[in-house]
Amino acid sequence: MTTSTQPSVIEYLQRCLFLSVLAVACHLFLPIPLIGEVTLSLGSVFVLSSLVLLPVRFVIVVFVSSFLSLYWMQTSWLFLLAHTLEVITIAILLRRNVFIMLASMSYWIIIGMPLLAILALYGPMYLQEASVLLAIQSGLNGILCAAIAASLLSVIPMRYKQPAFTKKEKHLSANIFSICASVLVVPILIVSFIFIAVSSKENEILLVDKIKSNTSYIGELTDAFLEEHKIIVEQHASLLSDGTPDENVQNLLLKSQENYPAFFNLTTTDVTGKLVFFAPLKYKAQIDRLPDELKTVADRNYFIEARNSKQTFVSNALLSRGVIVAPMISIASPIIKDDKFAGIVFGAINLDVIKLFRNKIERLLNNDLVVITDASNRIVYASAPVEAKPLAEFLPIPSYNYIISELPVLSHNERQYAYFKRQSAFDWHVYVLTESSTFTANIRDNFVIAGLSLLFVVAVFLLFAYRLSQQVSAPLRALLSSSDNAWDSMSLYTNTQEFSEVANKLKRSQFLMQNFEDRLKQQVNEKTEQLEQLNLQLAAQAREDGMTHLLNRSGFDEMAINAIKTSYRLGQSFSMALLDIDHFKQINDTHGHLFGDKCLQAFSALMQRNCKRETDIIGRYGGEEFIIFMAGKDVKAHHQLMQNIHQQTRKIRLTPADSDVAVSFTVSVGICSVIGNVNMSMHDIVKLADEELYKCKRSGRDRISLMTVGYSD
Numbered sequence: 001m002t003t004s005t006q007p008s009v010i011e012y013l014q015r016c017l018f019l020s021v022l023a024v025a026c027h028l029f030l031p032i033p034l035i036g037e038v039t040l041s042l043g044s045v046f047v048l049s050s051l052v053l054l055p056v057r058f059v060i061v062v063f064v065s066s067f068l069s070l071y072w073m074q075t076s077w078l079f080l081l082a083h084t085l086e087v088i089t090i091a092i093l094l095r096r097n098v099f100i101m102l103a104s105m106s107y108w109i110i111i112g113m114p115l116l117a118i119l120a121l122y123g124p125m126y127l128q129e130a131s132v133l134l135a136i137q138s139g140l141n142g143i144l145c146a147a148i149a150a151s152l153l154s155v156i157p158m159r160y161k162q163p164a165f166t167k168k169e170k171h172l173s174a175n176i177f178s179i180c181a182s183v184l185v186v187p188i189l190i191v192s193f194i195f196i197a198v199s200s201k202e203n204e205i206l207l208v209d210k211i212k213s214n215t216s217y218i219g220e221l222t223d224a225f226l227e228e229h230k231i232i233v234e235q236h237a238s239l240l241s242d243g244t245p246d247e248n249v250q251n252l253l254l255k256s257q258e259n260y261p262a263f264f265n266l267t268t269t270d271v272t273g274k275l276v277f278f279a280p281l282k283y284k285a286q287i288d289r290l291p292d293e294l295k296t297v298a299d300r301n302y303f304i305e306a307r308n309s310k311q312t313f314v315s316n317a318l319l320s321r322g323v324i325v326a327p328m329i330s331i332a333s334p335i336i337k338d339d340k341f342a343g344i345v346f347g348a349i350n351l352d353v354i355k356l357f358r359n360k361i362e363r364l365l366n367n368d369l370v371v372i373t374d375a376s377n378r379i380v381y382a383s384a385p386v387e388a389k390p391l392a393e394f395l396p397i398p399s400y401n402y403i404i405s406e407l408p409v410l411s412h413n414e415r416q417y418a419y420f421k422r423q424s425a426f427d428w429h430v431y432v433l434t435e436s437s438t439f440t441a442n443i444r445d446n447f448v449i450a451g452l453s454l455l456f457v458v459a460v461f462l463l464f465a466y467r468l469s470q471q472v473s474a475p476l477r478a479l480l481s482s483s484d485n486a487w488d489s490m491s492l493y494t495n496t497q498e499f500s501e502v503a504n505k506l507k508r509s510q511f512l513m514q515n516f517e518d519r520l521k522q523q524v525n526e527k528t529e530q531l532e533q534l535n536l537q538l539a540a541q542a543r544e545d546g547m548t549h550l551l552n553r554s555g556f557d558e559m560a561i562n563a564i565k566t567s568y569r570l571g572q573s574f575s576m577a578l579l580d581i582d583h584f585k586q587i588n589d590t591h592g593h594l595f596g597d598k599c600l601q602a603f604s605a606l607m608q609r610n611c612k613r614e615t616d617i618i619g620r621y622g623g624e625e626f627i628i629f630m631a632g633k634d635v636k637a638h639h640q641l642m643q644n645i646h647q648q649t650r651k652i653r654l655t656p657a658d659s660d661v662a663v664s665f666t667v668s669v670g671i672c673s674v675i676g677n678v679n680m681s682m683h684d685i686v687k688l689a690d691e692e693l694y695k696c697k698r699s700g701r702d703r704i705s706l707m708t709v710g711y712s713d
């Protein structure tokens with residue numbers, strides 16, 4: 001076998017380098033962004049193509065390049081594992097003649113996607129949430145790569161492919177089917193990915209907009225709430241600064257507290273911080289009973305700040321003391337009389353009782369959560385699912401979710417949230433949180449829809465592709481089978497003009513060929529018959545003496561040997577007689593050879609007339625010497641027969657051409673009779689008969705001499 005058509009190692013190296021560079025470039029430089037950090041990579045196209053275009057050792061080089069570039073990009077080990085298994089499985093299935101698309105789909109549906117989903121569940125948090133999404137995305141990415149590879153391979157000439165994939169002829173229908181399938185799957189997948197990317201992006205934008213607007217609304221609500229209550233406290237401070245009489249102060253505080261229930265108390269102090277007036281009155285008796293150190297707020301920072309800055313001060317969240325011990329904020333405003341600090345008015349807002357504020361917020365949020373912190377990061381308010389108590393420090397841990405790109409992500413109490421943060425008045429912060437699964441769930445749904453529609457569309461299209469391939473290949477198969485039924489069944493698959501023309505032409509030429517074949521067969525049969533006849537004649541001629549038409553020596557020997565064997569077997573007696581015309585030379589010499597021939601013919605005819613039994617065999621054994629084999633139980637009958645021939649010979653009268661006188665001749669006969677199975681060969685028997693003939697000649701000719709072998713009566 002010549003290997004000239006096999007590419008050289010250098011050529012393989014070039015192809016290997018080319019495919020490796022393309023695979024690495026696709027992984028490193030051409031990832032197609034899909035959602036957030038999720039990208040599509042087409043690097044696998046070249047690894048899968050190398051399975052068909054290169055020998056195994058070069059495929060390993062392309063695969064390792066692809067693997068290392070993915071590793072370099074810090075791809076999760078889950079994907080590296082899935083990629084490795086994908087290449088190995090498809091390589092095995094390809095060697096078993098499975099179409100590359102089918103191999104890829106089988107791998108991803110049966111092994112790749114379930115494996116990724118299960119493994120992701122045991123991975124880091126961001127993988128757990130998106131495990132189904134990641135599995136489907138990887139599967140669709142893999143199938144897209146296989147479909148592109150299959151499309152590319154279908155246009156690459158056969159000589160570039162490995163012998164394992166080209167030596168086995170495939171059905172035309174299988175080829176059409178595979179090309180259609182791969183060409184159909186590529187656009188379907190691309191459209192699906194575009195749909196996923198666009199709808200996921202739109203969904204993300206909607207979610208982000210919602211969070212941002214919620215954040216700013218809640219921020220404004222918080223600011224307005226604080227501002228409103230700050231103004232109330234400021235107004236009281238201003239009234240008291242202007243010298244409102246003490247008897248009115250109590251009433252003023254009571255009315256305001258009634259109107260603004262968020263204040264769980266409104267209180268004034270003197271210059272030292274000692275409580276003076278207090279609303280509501282229901283706590284008055286309890287306050288009176290308090291020890292002196294709890295009847296002052298001189299040590300509280302809202303008193304100190306208001307006194308020192310002479311400005312209204314909104315405190316951070318703190319624990320109240322005295323009558324009620326609860327988380328609260330305090331808004332304190334200084335009372336200035338004659339430019340001198342004369343005490344403060346402060347309103348305490350119990351964080352547990354800002355029900356109005358909370359209801360307003362909850363109505364807005366739907367599934368979103370909110371956390372409001374003060375300037376020292378202590379929680380002022382948190383939606384219940386966040387599981388954070390007021391006054392606790394809010395310490396979100398920055399987190400990562402590779403699907404969410406538009407918002408920061410934090411993790412709190414082992415949950416992951418996308419969030420938006422807004423700075424409010426008094427250095428407070430408003431956080432609106434959405435569980436990251438809200439984002440992934442939507443995208444996962446998109447992927448599931450895309451995956452299922454892909455399966456459905458592929459199944460439907462593959463059915464079409466199958467029908468199409470049948471339409472093209474079935475008529476050809478019908479033409480090839482060329483049976484009458486097939487001609488008719490072809491019309492079941494197609495009614496195209498081209499096929500009808502081809503079919504008619506083939507039908508005509510088949511008819512002509514059939515005619516020609518029949519004629520040829522007939523001629524051959526005739527010639528064979530003639531030849532057989534000729535052969536028979538030749539065979540007969542080979543055993544016949546031309547002049548007398550008796551058996552010649554070899555013909556006689558052949559038949560007599562068989563007859564002797566039969567006689568021995570049947571226990572029959574038989575006789576062998578040698579007959580020699582006397583003085584034949586003289587006849588020849590006197591009347592010429594032609595007359596001699598006539599004598600021979602006349603004598604032959606005489607013998608044939610006498611030897612009528614079918615067991616009698618007559619032959620010409622030499623020039624004028626004849627031989628007769630006779631079989632039967634009674635050898636006397638043989639002797640009698642010879643006696644008759646001997647007698648009748650004398651009566652033959654033949655007239656030579658040169659004379660009017662008829663000529664006669666005599667014959668000498670030597671007979672050897674055999675009785676029973678003496679197991680003598682024909683040669684020995686003829687020899688004995690010859691000896692008897694010799695006796696006749698010696699003793700005067702024209703006589704019969706006989707002998708019997710075996711036993712005699």
Ligand SMILES: Nc1nc2c(ncn2[C@@H]2O[C@H](COP(=O)(O)OP(=O)(O)OP(=O)(O)O)[C@@H](O)[C@H]2O)c(=O)[nH]1
Nearest residue numbers: 581582583584585586588593594596597623624697
């Ligand atoms: N016309 C003719 N003569 C033949 C043929 N075959 C042999 N002869 C002749 O037969 C003769 C046989 O002669 P010999 O063998 O001397 O025998 P004979 O003359 O018959 O003498 P005896 O046998 O002793 O009686 C020869 O002269 C042969 O030429 C033949 O086919 N035709």
